[in-house]
Amino acid sequence: MDLNGKVALVTGSAQGLGRAFVEILLKNGAKVSLLDVNVPKGEELKAVFDQTYGPEQTIFIPCDVTSEVQLKDAFHKTKEKFGKLDIVCNNAGIANEQDWEKTITVNLNGVIRGTYLAMEIMKQQKEGGVIVNTASVAGLEPLTLMPVYTATKHGIIGFTRAMATASTICKSGVRLNALCPAFVQTNLLDSVIDDDQLAGVVKTMTIDIMKRIGPLNVSEVAEAFLQLVTDESKNGAIMKIEKQGGANYVQFQFNTELKTAPK
Ligand SMILES: NC(=O)C1=CN([C@@H]2O[C@H](COP(=O)(O)OP(=O)(O)OC[C@H]3O[C@@H](n4cnc5c(N)ncnc54)[C@H](O)[C@@H]3O)[C@@H](O)[C@H]2O)C=CC1
Numbered sequence: 257m258d259l260n261g262k263v264a265l266v267t268g269s270a271q272g273l274g275r276a277f278v279e280i281l282l283k284n285g286a287k288v289s290l291l292d293v294n295v296p297k298g299e300e301l302k303a304v305f306d307q308t309y310g311p312e313q314t315i316f317i318p319c320d321v322t323s324e325v326q327l328k329d330a331f332h333k334t335k336e337k338f339g340k341l342d343i344v345c346n347n348a349g350i351a352n353e354q355d356w357e358k359t360i361t362v363n364l365n366g367v368i369r370g371t372y373l374a375m376e377i378m379k380q381q382k383e384g385g386v387i388v389n390t391a392s393v394a395g396l397e398p399l400t401l402m403p404v405y406t407a408t409k410h411g412i413i414g415f416t417r418a419m420a421t422a423s424t425i426c427k428s429g430v431r432l433n434a435l436c437p438a439f440v441q442t443n444l445l446d447s448v449i450d451d452d453q454l455a456g457v458v459k460t461m462t463i464d465i466m467k468r469i470g471p472l473n474v475s476e477v478a479e480a481f482l483q484l485v486t487d488e489s490k491n492g493a494i495m496k497i498e499k500q501g502g503a504n505y506v507q508f509q510f511n512t513e514l515k516t517a518p519k
């Protein structure tokens with residue numbers, strides 16, 4: 257898929273991975289709608305991108321992905337502004353085991369609602385579209401000290417695979433994938449390490465592990481994201497990316513497509 261002239265929407269895009277995904281899309285000629293709950297950071301970033309790519313290439317929309325009204329409105333504003341929607345990355349996420357209900361609402365409900373909104377718009381377009389949901393290696397293996405975060409990321413992978421199969425069966429023209437990075441040097445990682453109640457154990461274990469495996473930087477993950485967006489042959493594929501070993505597609509024991517697709 258050639259990204260030149262394509263229209264993308266990225267949630268949680270004011271910093272970290274979301275910011276890197278926006279930048280790689282812009283570099284490849286796409287127009288991008290930036291959504292984030294952090295309004296000063298989002299506006300600041302839009303101003304930075306305006307300098308390099310021009311003000312017409314992006315729009316910043318303040319949006320909390322836990323709000324049905326705000327998310328719906330942001331999708332519709334994006335379509336109105338740019339005329340279509342080709343690429344959606346449901347990326348906003350937090351790692352807060354104390355406020356575990358909020359973690360579920362942001363990480364899982366936000367991704368599910370974003371996927372449904374994207375499908376609704378994309379399936380009406382002749383060219384369809386692609387949805388990339390940000391999961392984590394924690395969606396493939398448990399992070400012992402972060403069970404709720406782990407649950408949300410396993411949920412994202414299951415949901416994405418099921419939707420991808422349904423999309424093939426319904427011939428909607430929409431591809432769905434999930435991206436599973438290991439530790440990435442961002443504020444989310446710092447927030448876990450700085451967490452008052454978990455700090456002791458998590459800090460020691462996480463720092464030990466990061467020393468052993470090394471954290472990824474956001475640009476390495478953005479390259480893997482670009483591969484998922486552009487490769488039209490991989491509907492339903494789940495990509496894992498680690499410092500050692502790089503980016504690879506995950507092999508599952510059960511292939512949902514074979515189990516559920518009509519013969
Ligand atoms: N940093 C890491 O080690 C890894 C992160 N991930 C996932 O990558 C995604 C992005 O995380 P990072 O860039 O690391 O974190 P980050 O904390 O640097 O950035 C997250 C962004 O999401 C925004 N956000 C948070 N709650 C929101 C909400 N309710 N509505 C809209 N925006 C909201 C924040 O304001 C922030 O701009 C998350 O889904 C995270 O779980 C996955 C694997 C590893």
Ligand SMILES: CC/C=C\C[C@H](O)/C=C/C=C\C=C\C=C\C(=O)[C@@H](O)C/C=C\CCC(=O)O
Pocket residue numbers: 351391392393394398399400401402437438439440444445448458461462465469
């Ligand atoms: C391998 C990392 C997977 C995902 C990163 C995730 O999205 C971000 C999480 C931020 C901090 C998590 C800290 C959690 C620590 C723990 O739960 C430890 O008990 C075990 C941590 C990792 C085990 C993986 C390994 O040993 O390679």
